[in-house]
Amino acid sequence: METLIEARNLRKTFGDNVAVDGLSLSVSEGEIFALVGPDGAGKTTAIRLLCGAMLADEGHVFLAGFDLHKQTEQAKAQIGYLPQRFSLYGELTVVENLRFFAEVRGLPGKDWLPRSQEILEFVGLEEFANRRADKLSGGMKQKLGLAAALVHRPQILLLDEPTVGVDAATRQAFWRLIISLLVQGVAVLISTPYMDEASRCSQVGFMYGGRLLVEGPPGEIVRRLEGRVVELVGGPRRLVESLARSDPQVEDVQMFGDRMHLRVIAGSSRRVINRLKASLQKEGVVIDRLKPVAPGLEDVFIELLEIVE
Amino acid sequence: MINNRLLSIIRKEFIQIWRDPRTLVLVFAIPVMQLLLMGYSATTDIRNVPLAVFDQDRGSAARELLDAYRAADYFLIAYDVDSEDELRALVDSGDAKAGLIIPPDYSVLIKGEGSAQIAFVLDGSDPTVASTSLSAAQFIAQEHATKLMSNRLSRLGQPASVEMPLEVRTQVWYNPDMISAYFMVPGVIATILYTLTSILTATAVVRERERGTIEQLIVTPIRSWELMVGKMLPYVLLAVMNTLEVLALGSWLFNVPIRGELGLILLLSGLFLLSGLGIGLLASTIANTQQEAMLTVWMTLLPSIFLSGFLFPLQAMPKVLQLISYVIPLRYYLVIIRSLLIKGVGASALQDEILALALFGIGIMTLAAMRFRKRLD
Numbered sequence: 139m140e141t142l143i144e145a146r147n148l149r150k151t152f153g154d155n156v157a158v159d160g161l162s163l164s165v166s167e168g169e170i171f172a173l174v175g176p177d178g179a180g181k182t183t184a185i186r187l188l189c190g191a192m193l194a195d196e197g198h199v200f201l202a203g204f205d206l207h208k209q210t211e212q213a214k215a216q217i218g219y220l221p222q223r224f225s226l227y228g229e230l231t232v233v234e235n236l237r238f239f240a241e242v243r244g245l246p247g248k249d250w251l252p253r254s255q256e257i258l259e260f261v262g263l264e265e266f267a268n269r270r271a272d273k274l275s276g277g278m279k280q281k282l283g284l285a286a287a288l289v290h291r292p293q294i295l296l297l298d299e300p301t302v303g304v305d306a307a308t309r310q311a312f313w314r315l316i317i318s319l320l321v322q323g324v325a326v327l328i329s330t331p332y333m334d335e336a337s338r339c340s341q342v343g344f345m346y347g348g349r350l351l352v353e354g355p356p357g358e359i360v361r362r363l364e365g366r367v368v369e370l371v372g373g374p375r376r377l378v379e380s381l382a383r384s385d386p387q388v389e390d391v392q393m394f395g396d397r398m399h400l401r402v403i404a405g406s407s408r409r410v411i412n413r414l415k416a417s418l419q420k421e422g423v424v425i426d427r428l429k430p431v432a433p434g435l436e437d438v439f440i441e442l443l444e445i446v447e
Numbered sequence: 448m449i450n451n452r453l454l455s456i457i458r459k460e461f462i463q464i465w466r467d468p469r470t471l472v473l474v475f476a477i478p479v480m481q482l483l484l485m486g487y488s489a490t491t492d493i494r495n496v497p498l499a500v501f502d503q504d505r506g507s508a509a510r511e512l513l514d515a516y517r518a519a520d521y522f523l524i525a526y527d528v529d530s531e532d533e534l535r536a537l538v539d540s541g542d543a544k545a546g547l548i549i550p551p552d553y554s555v556l557i558k559g560e561g562s563a564q565i566a567f568v569l570d571g572s573d574p575t576v577a578s579t580s581l582s583a584a585q586f587i588a589q590e591h592a593t594k595l596m597s598n599r600l601s602r603l604g605q606p607a608s609v610e611m612p613l614e615v616r617t618q619v620w621y622n623p624d625m626i627s628a629y630f631m632v633p634g635v636i637a638t639i640l641y642t643l644t645s646i647l648t649a650t651a652v653v654r655e656r657e658r659g660t661i662e663q664l665i666v667t668p669i670r671s672w673e674l675m676v677g678k679m680l681p682y683v684l685l686a687v688m689n690t691l692e693v694l695a696l697g698s699w700l701f702n703v704p705i706r707g708e709l710g711l712i713l714l715l716s717g718l719f720l721l722s723g724l725g726i727g728l729l730a731s732t733i734a735n736t737q738q739e740a741m742l743t744v745w746m747t748l749l750p751s752i753f754l755s756g757f758l759f760p761l762q763a764m765p766k767v768l769q770l771i772s773y774v775i776p777l778r779y780y781l782v783i784i785r786s787l788l789i790k791g792v793g794a795s796a797l798q799d800e801i802l803a804l805a806l807f808g809i810g811i812m813t814l815a816a817m818r819f820r821k822r823l824d
């Protein structure tokens with residue numbers, strides 16, 4: 139499989155603030171790489187360096203084999219980029235926006251028209267072709283952004299938190315579109331605050347302080363906490379939580395809706411469960427569930443954050 | 448030169464201009480407003496200055512003198528007063544701008560062989576009005592004195608017309624009636640060209656940054672020069688349309704002549720546009736918001752207007768300001784456009800100004816192009 143996105147030792151500083159600090163990553167065709175991490179971790183700057191919106195102080199970016207710094211035009215022609223902020227022209231209609239970006243990205247001659255129709259059908263905006271972009275709803279704007287990023291059939295797609303502020307149905311539709319692109323061999327790099335989205339990706343990189351702390355397939359990343367997560371459901375919640383926290387072998391307690399994830403010291407899950415069962419019953423707590431579960435990405439990232447902070 | 452990408456940028460820019468009717472209306476209404484304001488209000492033609500007369504003589508000779516003042520339309524004899532105090536009060540209140548005092552023995556002196564003195568009082572608080580009134584008052588009195596002299600001579604049996612030993616025959620070229628609109632309208636054209644191109648270019652570029660659309664542009668293979676040229680060309684076209692608009696209005700409303708060749712006027716206006724566009728681009732590389740861009744351009748606009756000779760003559764300025772005026776492109780274009788419209792000269796009479804404009808245009812553009820980066824940081 140061909141490597142389409144490759145970053146080597148990227149570094150970017152703004153004054154004293156190091157935004158990206160020695161970032162390296164690679165994404166092959168048909169792969170999707172998720173950048174996750176807390177706000178200010180450098181995700182947006184990393185994506186901007188990768189697409190050439192900003193110039194790295196150090197390091198190299200290769201896009202479909204072209205050096206972004208030396209073969210800028212060829213490299214940029216391979217990219218579709220969807221920035222965090224809506225960045226199309228509000229005064230232009232949907233189809234005028236597509237035409238503009240198709241033409242400036244070098245789609246030959248009259249190809250923009252059939253291609254615009256095709257891409258509008260693909261994202262489901264064909265009814266709104268002649269509506270002004272600033273009259274679209276938030277979700278439709280994101281779809282138009284994706285359409286504009288894809289109109290010239292790029293091999294590389296860079297998406298900066300594309301599903302933030304978008305309703306659940308649109309989010310699902312968005313992911314279906316992305317997955318169908320992967321089948322066509324596009325390499326996708328996406329940043330997202332949602333762990334359920336990250337867990338669908340082929341690679342996940344956890345970014346903190348401008349570097350990748352951990353990177354790998356989601357299944358491998360969660361193996362860090364194999365056997366160390368215990369799920370607990372019961373009430374009253376406050377009492378349950380304080381009892382769980384007071385257990386000497388419980389490192390951390392996180393709430394996921396009505397579920398509680400207890401992170402326990404390696405190899406202690408059986409003992410913790412037995413101890414808690416006894417103490418909870420003594421306090422008269424109704425236990426609906428108390429059992430070891432497979433760790434999720436969220437569990438891993440909370441643990442990583444605690445280590446680095 | 449013209450490639451697909453450039454055409455796309457230009458098309459996009461025109462759609463944006465077209466869909467923003469408020470700006471479009473302003474672009475075409477501001478020149479009209481400025482032309483009307485400047486053409487009618489900023490006139491220095493002094494006519495009908497209200498005059499208060501304290502005629503202590505009331506004889507026929509005094510009447511003849513007043514008729515002479517009435518005949519020239521510089522003054523309007525608005526008040527006939529009976530005391531100096533009354534005259535002073537009228538000038539104090541500003542109702543009269545000037546006062547004429549005729550002594551009681553005026554007729555006697557004039558009809559005899561004596562020499563009479565009349566007093567002319569002027570309100571000097573507005574120097575423009577005062578200096579024009581002063582020379583007009585002196586001129587009228589001298590003309591009248593010459594007439595009186597020849598009357599006296601003819602009464603003594605000598606030929607009625609007197610040959611004066613020296614006579615000045617004045618000829619005012621290009622603008623014989625000295626109509627200020629001839630001076631103001633070219634100035635309006637110049638300031639409009641400069642203001643519109645610089646402000647519109649600056650805001651058009653900064654708008655991309657402000658709305659975040661620059662981020663998407665950067666990631667396309669568009670080259671910096673294509674973006675620059677594509678952004679500027681639509682506004683060049685608007686500016687040319689504005690030039691024609693003001694020229695047409697100026698000749699229709701104020702009868703301002705267009706004596707030079709229209710082609711040369713447009714060509715040299717185009718040369719001047721380089722400076723305006725360059726300033727606009729330069730401002731866009733400094734400013735982050737449209738307001739900042741606007742203010743930055745305004746900073747260059749005020750000295751341009753005051754130190755270019757648009758409103759106030761450069762010759763009357765202190766040496767320092769005159770020196771500063773050499774680095775103001777508007778200065779050269781004003782000379783060019785005034786000469787082309789009113790004098791009807793050709794390019795050869797304007798070589799220095801054309802050379803200066805070309806140097807400024809190319810210099811500012813180069814500087815702007817060097818600073819213009821198609822990047823976020």
